Amino acid sequence: MKPIISPSILSANFANLEEDILMLNKSEAELIHVDVMDGQFVPNISFGFPVIAAVKNFAKKPLDVHLMIVEPDRYLKEFKAVGADIITVHYEACTHLHRTIQAVKELGCKAGVALNPHTPVVLLKDILADLDMVLIMTVNPGFGGQKFIEHSYQKIRELKAMANELNPDLMIEVDGGVNTHNSLALLKAGANVLVAGNAVFGSSNPMHTIAELRNISPDILSA
Numbered sequence: 644m645k646p647i648i649s650p651s652i653l654s655a656n657f658a659n660l661e662e663d664i665l666m667l668n669k670s671e672a673e674l675i676h677v678d679v680m681d682g683q684f685v686p687n688i689s690f691g692f693p694v695i696a697a698v699k700n701f702a703k704k705p706l707d708v709h710l711m712i713v714e715p716d717r718y719l720k721e722f723k724a725v726g727a728d729i730i731t732v733h734y735e736a737c738t739h740l741h742r743t744i745q746a747v748k749e750l751g752c753k754a755g756v757a758l759n760p761h762t763p764v765v766l767l768k769d770i771l772a773d774l775d776m777v778l779i780m781t782v783n784p785g786f787g788g789q790k791f792i793e794h795s796y797q798k799i800r801e802l803k804a805m806a807n808e809l810n811p812d813l814m815i816e817v818d819g820g821v822n823t824h825n826s827l828a829l830l831k832a833g834a835n836v837l838v839a840g841n842a843v844f845g846s847s848n849p850m851h852t853i854a855e856l857r858n859i860s861p862d863i864l865s866a
């Protein structure tokens with residue numbers, strides 16, 4: 644199975660987002676990754692509802708919305724209203740994670756949980772069957788263009804083993820420092836959704852980079 648590519652528009656050209664979204668529409672990307680940062684959960688502020696609504700206006704692909712915010716429950720309805728298709732909340736930001744996940748699903752969105760680099764995957768054991776996606780942060784969240792944390796491979800393998808038992812259809816998304824050099828190793832470890840910001844939008848040919856990420860050694864993957 645080919646991986647799902649979810650380019651992160653955090654690295655897109657904010658002065659001309661329309662052009663980048665139209666490029667993604669034509670590309671082999673299946674999702675558009677939207678990073679929402681509140682300046683509290685992470686030390687950076689990105690964008691909010693009006694920008695997401697504008698993106699949705701042009702996007703022909705589902706929006707994969709990653710909430711790096713405290714108290715995400717307060718805003719779930721608004722994110723749905725502006726066009727989120729997948730909503731991922733952080734484990735570290737949710738006291739009542741089960742309740743939050745049910746609320747996301749009741750809105751008709753797919754539900755994901757993100758884990759910071761220090762958070763062990765075993766903490767998701769009792770909720771894994773309820774999830775559509777787990778996002779393994781492979782950098783500390785907050786910024787694009789950071790160095791991939793090598794320990795992430797072990798976490799992906801552990802999550803994949805848990806998913807085989809409890810939720811074989813789980814989307815295992817990796818986010819942070821993903822590029823054409825490490826993507827094959829990430830897929831072999833068990834990831835099936837690749838988020839890439841800098842690798843795509845910093846490339847001289849973003850559509851080609853997306854195709855490269857998507858078509859990396861399919862023989863090895865099916866073997």
Ligand SMILES: O=C(CO)[C@@H](O)[C@H](O)COP(=O)(O)O
Nearest residue numbers: 784785787788819820840841
């Ligand atoms: O969530 C985040 C950052 O917090 C990511 O989605 C980044 O946007 C990925 O950027 P690259 O590391 O691929 O440049």
